[in-house]
Amino acid sequence: MKQTTRYGPPRVASSTTSTVANQTGSWKYIRPFYQDKIAPCNAACPVGIDIEAYIALIREGRWQGARELLLQENPLPAITGRVCDHPCEQACNRSQFDAAVSIHAVERVIGDMILQTPPARANSTSTHTIAVVGSGPAGLACAYHLVKLGHDVIVIEAAAEPGGMLRLGIPEFRLPRRILDQQIEWLEALGVCFRTNTELGTDIAWEDLSKFDAVFLATGAHSGRMIGIDEEDGPTFMSGLDFLKAVNVGQRPSIGREILVIGGGNTAIDCARTVLRLGADPLVVYRRTRNEMPAIEQEIREAESEGVRFQFLSAPVSVRHGESGTRGLNCIRMELGPVDASGRRRPVPVTGSEFTIASDTIIKAIGETSQLDYLPVALEREGTSLIVGGLGETNIHTVFAGGDMTEDTRSVAFALGAGKRGAIGIDRLLRPGRRQPDELAVEQLKFADGNVSMARWMSSDPVARAAPVNRVVSFDELNVNHFRHLARNEDRTTMMEENQGSFQEVNPGLTSEDAITEAGRCFNCGVCNGCELCLILCPDIAISRGTGEERFIIDMAHCKGCGICVEECPRGAMAMTREGL
Amino acid sequence: MNKVIVGNHAVSWGVKLARTEVISAYPITPQTQIVEELSDMCARGALNARFIKVESEHSAMAACIGASAAGVRTFTATSSQGLALMHELLHWAGLGRHPIVMANVNRAMGPGWNIWTDQNDSLSQRDTGWIQLYCETNQEVLDTTIQAFKLAEAVNIPVMIILDAFFLSHTSEPVDIPDQVTVDRFLAQRETSIKLDVADPHAFNALVRPDAYMEMRKDQQDWMRRAKTVYAEIETEWKALFGREYGKIEPYRTDDAELILVTSGTVTSTTRHVVDQMRERGTRVGLVKIKMFRPFPTDDIRRALSGAIKVAVLDRNISPGRSGIFAEEIRSALYNIPMDDRPKIFGYIVGLGGRDVTPAVIEDIVEQTQIATQPTREDLWVGVKP
Numbered sequence: 001m002k003q004t005t006r007y008g009p010p011r012v013a014s015s016t017t018s019t020v021a022n023q024t025g026s027w028k029y030i031r032p033f034y035q036d037k038i039a040p041c042n043a044a045c046p047v048g049i050d051i052e053a054y055i056a057l058i059r060e061g062r063w064q065g066a067r068e069l070l071l072q073e074n075p076l077p078a079i080t081g082r083v084c085d086h087p088c089e090q091a092c093n094r095s096q097f098d099a100a101v102s103i104h105a106v107e108r109v110i111g112d113m114i115l116q117t118p119p120a121r122a123n124s125t126s127t128h129t130i131a132v133v134g135s136g137p138a139g140l141a142c143a144y145h146l147v148k149l150g151h152d153v154i155v156i157e158a159a160a161e162p163g164g165m166l167r168l169g170i171p172e173f174r175l176p177r178r179i180l181d182q183q184i185e186w187l188e189a190l191g192v193c194f195r196t197n198t199e200l201g202t203d204i205a206w207e208d209l210s211k212f213d214a215v216f217l218a219t220g221a222h223s224g225r226m227i228g229i230d231e232e233d234g235p236t237f238m239s240g241l242d243f244l245k246a247v248n249v250g251q252r253p254s255i256g257r258e259i260l261v262i263g264g265g266n267t268a269i270d271c272a273r274t275v276l277r278l279g280a281d282p283l284v285v286y287r288r289t290r291n292e293m294p295a296i297e298q299e300i301r302e303a304e305s306e307g308v309r310f311q312f313l314s315a316p317v318s319v320r321h322g323e324s325g326t327r328g329l330n331c332i333r334m335e336l337g338p339v340d341a342s343g344r345r346r347p348v349p350v351t352g353s354e355f356t357i358a359s360d361t362i363i364k365a366i367g368e369t370s371q372l373d374y375l376p377v378a379l380e381r382e383g384t385s386l387i388v389g390g391l392g393e394t395n396i397h398t399v400f401a402g403g404d405m406t407e408d409t410r411s412v413a414f415a416l417g418a419g420k421r422g423a424i425g426i427d428r429l430l431r432p433g434r435r436q437p438d439e440l441a442v443e444q445l446k447f448a449d450g451n452v453s454m455a456r457w458m459s460s461d462p463v464a465r466a467a468p469v470n471r472v473v474s475f476d477e478l479n480v481n482h483f484r485h486l487a488r489n490e491d492r493t494t495m496m497e498e499n500q501g502s503f504q505e506v507n508p509g510l511t512s513e514d515a516i517t518e519a520g521r522c523f524n525c526g527v528c529n530g531c532e533l534c535l536i537l538c539p540d541i542a543i544s545r546g547t548g549e550e551r552f553i554i555d556m557a558h559c560k561g562c563g564i565c566v567e568e569c570p571r572g573a574m575a576m577t578r579e580g581l
Numbered sequence: 582m583n584k585v586i587v588g589n590h591a592v593s594w595g596v597k598l599a600r601t602e603v604i605s606a607y608p609i610t611p612q613t614q615i616v617e618e619l620s621d622m623c624a625r626g627a628l629n630a631r632f633i634k635v636e637s638e639h640s641a642m643a644a645c646i647g648a649s650a651a652g653v654r655t656f657t658a659t660s661s662q663g664l665a666l667m668h669e670l671l672h673w674a675g676l677g678r679h680p681i682v683m684a685n686v687n688r689a690m691g692p693g694w695n696i697w698t699d700q701n702d703s704l705s706q707r708d709t710g711w712i713q714l715y716c717e718t719n720q721e722v723l724d725t726t727i728q729a730f731k732l733a734e735a736v737n738i739p740v741m742i743i744l745d746a747f748f749l750s751h752t753s754e755p756v757d758i759p760d761q762v763t764v765d766r767f768l769a770q771r772e773t774s775i776k777l778d779v780a781d782p783h784a785f786n787a788l789v790r791p792d793a794y795m796e797m798r799k800d801q802q803d804w805m806r807r808a809k810t811v812y813a814e815i816e817t818e819w820k821a822l823f824g825r826e827y828g829k830i831e832p833y834r835t836d837d838a839e840l841i842l843v844t845s846g847t848v849t850s851t852t853r854h855v856v857d858q859m860r861e862r863g864t865r866v867g868l869v870k871i872k873m874f875r876p877f878p879t880d881d882i883r884r885a886l887s888g889a890i891k892v893a894v895l896d897r898n899i900s901p902g903r904s905g906i907f908a909e910e911i912r913s914a915l916y917n918i919p920m921d922d923r924p925k926i927f928g929y930i931v932g933l934g935g936r937d938v939t940p941a942v943i944e945d946i947v948e949q950t951q952i953a954t955q956p957t958r959e960d961l962w963v964g965v966k967p
Contacts, residue, residue: 009737010678013785013787013788015784015787
């Protein structure tokens, strides 16, 4: 068949060599550079964990590295993975895209892995011995970090077994004793010494602590608050913490059938779920609505699905003495008024709306205060809290404190963070040559406005170790066009029907495969993870793979400063600057 | 294989049968079905092409230029404002001599926002260095799409296939879809000696100084002219394989015609019908359909029209401040022929923004032209409300 005429090539402009000769870099007046910032999870973590970094390692299956990174900041990942209310996930930028990364579930997988093998004993490199009073999360964290920093530590605990609130205040179905015991053994193997059954002020005197080079106080808050009604110290009332402690040490207090739990925090929810497991019928009475409850959302959901009932917008008024010995609580309806100092709407009583709820036992779970009578009066305090500085310093220069006995948020994570700050404070005191004790240095240890980083403290130069820009990357700074929607790997919750009345752990956690998948959902906000989009999208092919510390090299002779790399970086880990600056 | 398909899908079928390798497009009514169907073909593996999604028509054409420079067969489709947004890159494709094929569904320019047909979008791109082929039926659309690749690649000039909004794009007609084996005999894989090659790096389309620019332009003009010959060759080949041909222009019943109507696009079909009816009544009227607008088939036009006394050009377009664009081109083409052969040329503006051009409208135009002794100074607007 006759083919259509083929002609020669068209007359078009073509260079004689490649475009490398054309140094387009001379055109630019602004230039891109790589600039790591802080992921919101890191800044939100009260412990001060480099979450973004360890999650990135898990995604690559580098478990060993992830363990080391996590353990540098958090001594108890198996525990925080279970009981932390994970503010990291509330801050997670991914929550504005589909759903937050399930950080706590990933942390728990590594935490359990860590407990499989005892740690090598830490090298003692200092001549100092520190007393840590109290073995709750704050005390454990402080002791752990001090031991890792080379100091000798003795933890003094009033109870028969270490753990503080972890052992006494958190029910078994949320934190199995097995895990806590393994965690304590693990810390002992590392070199933390415990002296139990030793109460400060009873078994040893304050003066006895003077033989230590420094003291970290973390004795918590154990005295239940009062509702402020008559007869509340009577036999039908019980403090929530006392109730949990009794059950947690194996007692089964006789509480009757109808149980009221007053309060809306985690202690209230824990009490209600514990009551359920003792075969009684709990009703949580809370003066605001479900939306204002400070308890962890997941715990509330689980309590609801287990059958815990709630009476919202109700407050106790007086004890009811019915005929023939019937007992109960007179309550009043509340409505939400204007927003108060806590940022929540203040509950206001509705006149004439009194009603009565029958009850056998009333559990008060409305918070605890510290008991500071055993401490010298010279130690400065505000109400029932000790006053401490940014690294746990009190007004006595060898005495530090942290956790629930200070003015700090009452949670395991905040206590762990306080313990770490105390350890750094003590290390700085005992090895003064090591770091300038000025405020600036403390700021430079922090993830943005979050907690301090032990990694930065341990490094020779915390300023260099810090991200160049110590600020959080917002969702708007990401380029989420490069991400796909992916379902979150949710915790698997054992249905209550399967373990009715059992104190067996409710949440069996993720598999390690699920954890890797979940880690793959992380945006790595503000931190270059080598995704190569900058390299791929550079129209001048001016970006190439680097070696060692520098992941990428920008060929400034050809980069013409268009900014596409900065705009397209999915995680806000690049920036532009004016030429010559 | 016979199928009843809309004009948009006739384009899609043509692109598929041409074994197009890269498609990049941005949706716009009434074109969207073309690339929807193509993306579907790519997704289900019926067409082994890379479908590049972009955020604008400007980028769509830029992607096509890049792909074409890399030596592969490339297609896009657009309409109206989308075509206008491509304007800068239409020049780039034209002078860069990238043999891209594009379907443009003729849609009126806004404002007022209008999705119906007229030719102002494509005619506004007259001087960008693209071949323009206006189609009348869905079969012609499909056939022309395949031919367009062969033409573009032979002369290294991009080709725009043009079809009327809705009258073709969304109207179903029976179409004979050629079989792939025969199409493969007609159209081989694209070959080009000039293409991007990482092993032998060169930059295309960079600075050209005054001492070379005119030669480049002249080369483009020479190949535009040769495209007319090449297109005729391609049609001959096509006819041998598939039995159909359309011509750069199509004279219809023009022998002995005193009055010849000139049309393009779907108005042609209606006019053909009117001509048949008037011929039955003894009126000596004929029709010339213009398919190829660029390069302009001046010789064919002269041959077809020089015998007539009067010519009435139906323009579904307007060059504001001048006249209908086809009428203007025809006046220009006939000016330098001997005075005695020159017909009087009457211009009529019809059907803008998708207004119907019915047989009655065309009959009126015939009658008006017959009555008039001289064309008016300006084209007449048909059916415009006061």
